[in-house]
Amino acid sequence: MPELPDVEVYRKKMSKCVKGGKIKKAEVRDERAVKGPKTKKALAKLKGKSVEKIIRRGKNLFLKSPGGGWFAFHFGMTGAVECFSGKEKEPPYTKVLFSFESGKKLSYILKRMLGKIEAIESPKEYIKKKKIGPDALKAGYNVFEKEGENYTGGVKNFLMSQDKISGIGNIYSDEILFQSKVHPAAKTDELKGAGLKKLYRNTEKVLKEAIKKGADPRKLPRTWLLTNRKKDGKCPKCGGAVKKIKAGGRSAYYCVSCQKK
DNA sequence: AGTACCACCTGACGGC
DNA sequence: TGCCGTCAGGTGGTAC
DSSP states (O other): OOSHHHHHHHHHHHHHHHTTOOEEEEEESOGGGBOHHHHHHHHHTTTTOOOOEEEEETTEEEEEOTTSOEEEEEOTTTEEEEEEETTSOOOTTEEEEEEETTSEEEEEEESSTTOEEEEESOHHHHHHHHTOOOBTTTSHHHHHHHHHHHOOSBHHHHHHOTTTSBSOOHHHHHHHHHHHTOOTTSBGGGTHHHHHHHHHHHHHHHHHHHHHTTTOGGGSOTTSSGGGOSTTOBOTTTOOBEEEEEETTEEEEEETTTSOO
């Protein structure tokens, strides 16, 4: 379930898991989870090495090994990581399994095969190639405003444009729009200053709160759209109908009375 | 530039 | 219970 908050939680889990221990081995259970033979070889070479650092930008994680080799982790729609002790049962859908000298294991999980681990030159090069814009929590209002004012399309599309601001996906864009009382199909450049500012504030608020709650929907406030984001859902604020439309090829849920166009 | 549609994969769920 | 259609928290390519 990986949007920015989820991936931030994964980053924390990974960082904790790799702490202090060298990698004993990296087992590739499904070749499709790994980009090309180059990546497979690079993973094999991790043996005996520690992990130097793990950083996140948007929905992407970058792992650095001491030799200077980098790996990009992407999670598609159903990817995740879990850190567990060697005695525990391995999580289902584990596609790559890292074992550490400490006894801990890190599982790279994919339910659908839409994500990948890839050996890369550097995050910089990868970010450039994939056109990944600044992280939604680091961009700052200046970037947000500049991009927003220049975007002539729908606001939900804008929030989800990874090349403008990275990290926001389908679920959290709906949440940000709901809390901002903005219709998902509203034109971005028509929001202007105050509207964009509100959108920005709610972007920060929603993402930060979600991270704080471990990106666990069950722990998120009931006043959020999130838990009512379904067929025949009711708006948690006004009790009105939650409707589903298509926006940017995705399902957008919104409250008909709170989010006017 | 922005959008619409398809493709990639496979699980989960609702309807019959 | 079982089969089937539909949808899905992402992205990349193509075509308009």
